[in-house]
Structure formats: C-alpha cells, structure tokens
Amino acid sequence: MKLEAPKFDESQNPNISHDTSHLGELRAMLGYLLLTILLVWLLVEAIVWSLPYTVSLQRERAWFSFVGKHLLADESIKHDPNMQELADQLAVHMNLPANSVDVYISDDDTPNAFATFGGNVVLYRGLLNRLPNEESVAAVLAHEMGHIKHRDPMRGMTRNLLYSVFAAAFGSEAQLHNLVHLESLRYSRELEYRADAEAVHAVVGQYRSAAGVTDLFRTLQTVEQEYKVAAYPTWLSTHPATAQRIEHAQTIATQIHATQTPAALPNRWQKK
Amino acid sequence: MDWLIEFSGWIITLVLLLIAFFTGNRNEKKHYESILRREEELRHIMVVLVRKPPKNFCNQHLVRGSVVISSNYFTRLLAGFRNFFGGNISAYETLLDRARREAVLRMKEEAAKMGSSMIINMKFETTTLGNIHDPRQQAANGTVEVLAYGTAGKLRKKEQSAA
Numbered sequence: 001m002k003l004e005a006p007k008f009d010e011s012q013n014p015n016i017s018h019d020t021s022h023l024g025e026l027r028a029m030l031g032y033l034l035l036t037i038l039l040v041w042l043l044v045e046a047i048v049w050s051l052p053y054t055v056s057l058q059r060e061r062a063w064f065s066f067v068g069k070h071l072l073a074d075e076s077i078k079h080d081p082n083m084q085e086l087a088d089q090l091a092v093h094m095n096l097p098a099n100s101v102d103v104y105i106s107d108d109d110t111p112n113a114f115a116t117f118g119g120n121v122v123l124y125r126g127l128l129n130r131l132p133n134e135e136s137v138a139a140v141l142a143h144e145m146g147h148i149k150h151r152d153p154m155r156g157m158t159r160n161l162l163y164s165v166f167a168a169a170f171g172s173e174a175q176l177h178n179l180v181h182l183e184s185l186r187y188s189r190e191l192e193y194r195a196d197a198e199a200v201h202a203v204v205g206q207y208r209s210a211a212g213v214t215d216l217f218r219t220l221q222t223v224e225q226e227y228k229v230a231a232y233p234t235w236l237s238t239h240p241a242t243a244q245r246i247e248h249a250q251t252i253a254t255q256i257h258a259t260q261t262p263a264a265l266p267n268r269w270q271k272k
Numbered sequence: 273m274d275w276l277i278e279f280s281g282w283i284i285t286l287v288l289l290l291i292a293f294f295t296g297n298r299n300e301k302k303h304y305e306s307i308l309r310r311e312e313e314l315r316h317i318m319v320v321l322v323r324k325p326p327k328n329f330c331n332q333h334l335v336r337g338s339v340v341i342s343s344n345y346f347t348r349l350l351a352g353f354r355n356f357f358g359g360n361i362s363a364y365e366t367l368l369d370r371a372r373r374e375a376v377l378r379m380k381e382e383a384a385k386m387g388s389s390m391i392i393n394m395k396f397e398t399t400t401l402g403n404i405h406d407p408r409q410q411a412a413n414g415t416v417e418v419l420a421y422g423t424a425g426k427l428r429k430k431e432q433s434a435a
Contacts, residue, residue: 003316003318003389003390003427004315004317004318005311005314005315005316005317005318005319007312007315008308010304010308013369015365015368015369015372016362016365016366016369017360017362017365020362022293022297022346022347022350022363025350025362025363026346026349026350026353029350029353029354029357032353032357033353178281178282
C-alpha cells in the first residue's frame with residue numbers, strides 16, 4: 001500500500017466562497033452605503049426642519065446665554081446701544097420677536113461679521129469702517145439677523161454633529177469626508193441666499209430703498225479685491241459669489257417693488 | 273484645471289483601486305495555479321494528526337513553513353465596508369486559504385528535502401502584521417503571517433524493524 005495525501009478538488013474547497021464575485025460584492029456594498037447616506041441625510045433634514053418647532057429661539061437663547069458672556073469677556077468686543085437700537089428696529093420688519101438679538105461690535109480690523117448661537121451677532125470694526133452709509137450697516141446687521149431668524153447656527157451644528165457621527169462610523173474614508181464637506185458648503189450657500197433675502201426685506205422696510213444692500217455688496221467686492229481672495233469655484237466656498245448675491249438681491253428688490261434711491265444717512269459707526 | 277486638482281484624490285483612488293483589482297486577481301490566480309501544481313508534486317508526503325506516533329516512525333525532524341501574505345487595496349476596501357455593514361468577508365477567505373496552503377507546502381518542501389514521507393501533528397500559527405501598539409493599525413495592512421510546523425519523519429520498513 002502506498003501512502004499519500006488525498007487529491008484535493010479545488011472546486012470543493014470549503015474554506016472559500018465560490019459563488020461570490022468581488023465586483024458584485026462591491027456593488028452591494030456601495031448600494032448599502034448609498035442607502036445609509038440617504039437615511040442619514042433624511043434624518044438630518046427632518047431634524048433641521050423640525051428644529052424651529054421643537055426648540056424656540058427663546059429657549060435657544062437661554063441655553064446659549066453663556067455665548068454672550070464669553071464674547072464680552074474679550075476686551076475688544078463691546079455692546080453698542082446705537083447698534084442695538086438699529087437691530088431692534090430691523091427686527092420689527094423681519095418679524096423677529098423683541099429682544100431676540102444681541103449685537104456686539106469688535107474692534108478687530110477684519111472685514112467680517114457673524115451670527116452665532118443664542119441670537120448673538122458680532123460686527124467687526126474692519127467691516128463697519130468700510131461701509132459707506134447707515135443703510136449698508138443695516139444690510140449687514142439684517143443679513144446676520146436673518147441667520148438668527150432661520151436658526152442657522154443651530155441648523156449648522158445639528159448637521160455637522162450628525163455628519164461627524166456618520167463620518168466616524170466610516171473611519172478614515174477621506175473621500176467620504178470630502179463629499180460631506182462639499183454638501184455642507186452647498187447647504188451653507190443656500191443659507192446665505194436666504195439671509196440675503198431677509199436683509200433686502202428688512203432694509204427696504206426700514207429705509208424704503210434697497211440701495212443699502214447693493215452698497216454692502218460693492219464694499220464686499222472691494223474687500224475681496226483688497227484681500228485678493230482666490231477665485232474659487234462657487235461650489236467650493238461657503239458663500240455664493242458676490243456677483244451672484246447682487247443679482248439675487250436685486251431680483252428680490254424688484255419683486256417687492258423697492259426703489260434704488262441712493263442711501264443718504266451717514267455711517268455712525270465709522271471710526272477714522 | 274481647478275476641478276482636476278480638487279478631484280485628484282478621487283481619481284488617484286479610482287486608479288489605485290483598478291490596478292489593485294486587476295493585479296490582485298491575477299496574482300491570486302497565479303498563486304492558486306502554483307499551489308495546486310506543488311500540492312500534486314508533494315502528495316507523497318502525508319500530513320496526519322496522531323496521539324501516538326507509529327512505533328516505526330523514525331528520522332524525526334521539526335519542519336516549518338511560514339508565509340507572509342498581503343491583501344490588496346481593493347479587498348481592503350471591501351473588508352472595510354464589511355467592517356461597517358457586517359457579513360462574511362469573502363475577500364479575505366482566499367487570502368487565508370492561500371496562506372495556509374502555501375505554509376503547508378513550504379513545510380512539506382522542507383520535509384521532502386530531508387527525505388521524509390510523513391509529517392505528524394502539524395499545527396498552524398496565524399498572526400496579523402501591523403502596528404501592535406495601535407489597535408486601529410493592528411490589521412490595517414491586511415497582512416497575515418501563517419506558520420505551519422510539525423514533525424517530519426519516515427516509516428521504517430517492516431523488514432528493517434524485524435531485523
């Protein structure tokens with residue numbers, strides 16, 4: 001008798017799956033991935049949509065009351081009664097409840113302004129000094145108040161949180177992060193358009209002319225030239241291109257039959 | 273050209289995936305061909321597990337066969353998906369199957385050089401290669417080492433034992 005190992009039939013190898021193809025598996029996995037993305041996206045949209053109904057602006061302000069204190073802790077950031085008065089006047093035209101916005105002025109030279117949690121708006125001296133008249137200051141203020149009216153800081157945070165959870169689940173899939181990032185940029189631009197629309201409505205309501213908004217965008221264009229902002233494609237930036245924003249603002253101004261009477265009031269916040 | 277720079281990450285990923293898919297498949301096919309051919313050549317060496325070695329088992333040696341084998345980028349992507357969605361990582365099945373059989377073959381080749389006809393009580397050791405100090409990287413390379421070892425020897429001829 002000759003001893004030898006039994007002949008091995010490869011097609012009967014029990015240790016490997018014979019009926020699976022890698023490409024088929026990849027297709028199935030991509031299908032699952034798409035489904036997951038869709039579900040997360042729907043969940044985010046649902047939460048964002050229901051946010052203004054579930055958390056009132058007043059409650060948001062109560063939760064984030066520390067933000068105002070935190071801002072004032074910075075020596076260069078101060079409360080400005082005149083600006084606050086202007087904000088309260090604009091709030092009336094924007095259907096914002098009284099006392100829903102706190103306005104601060106920062107002495108920083110950056111041409112910028114932002115709205116954050118709890119109805120806090122910070123305007124930078126760098127932008128205020130460049131604006132030619134009160135109407136354009138009101139346009140910036142109304143734009144930021146528009147973000148607060150639409151609860152954009154909360155929306156942004158909710159979306160980012162959920163997307164972070166999603167991204168964490170997929171580990172280091174860098175390409176997925178890129179996609180999520182692009183989507184958040186698109187969303188951000190959408191919010192900017194809405195805030196711009198609010199600004200047009202408020203400025204026209206206050207001054208009977210949309211010139212302030214146009215002046216603001218013109219200032220923004222000079223700032224862009226000054227800082228030599230790289231001409232990124234729109235889909236790569238948080239804000240729409242200024243030219244598109246002007247067009248958008250003018251469309252709305254025409255819709256509400258606003259005049260373009262040149263702005264006349266001096267900029268009270270300009271410091272030479 | 274901006275979009276090209278922006279999407280270069282995607283394009284490189286896609287190209288690497290394609291390369292990995294084709295070279296990976298080709299290498300696997302070639303490896304299986306080699307395994308089947310050598311298994312046929314070394315069939316005269318038996319590998320058995322016994323509690324007590326046969327009385328006429330002589331010329332004993334420790335024989336080892338070890339192999340380090342890596343998955344490709346494409347299978348790692350599939351396995352990464354499986355990490356999230358769960359399920360049978362079939363992409364790694366062939367990897368381990370090949371590694372074990374290759375290790376056994378290398379062990380048998382060593383035994384063949386010594387003129388052995390039988391290996392008794394073979395055992396496997398399997399380990400992943402990666403940074404053992406970082407749990408996330410332990411198997412990040414999808415690289416595995418398989419070691420097969422056993423006692424090789426031959427059966428003394430009956431007439432010799434009788435003599």
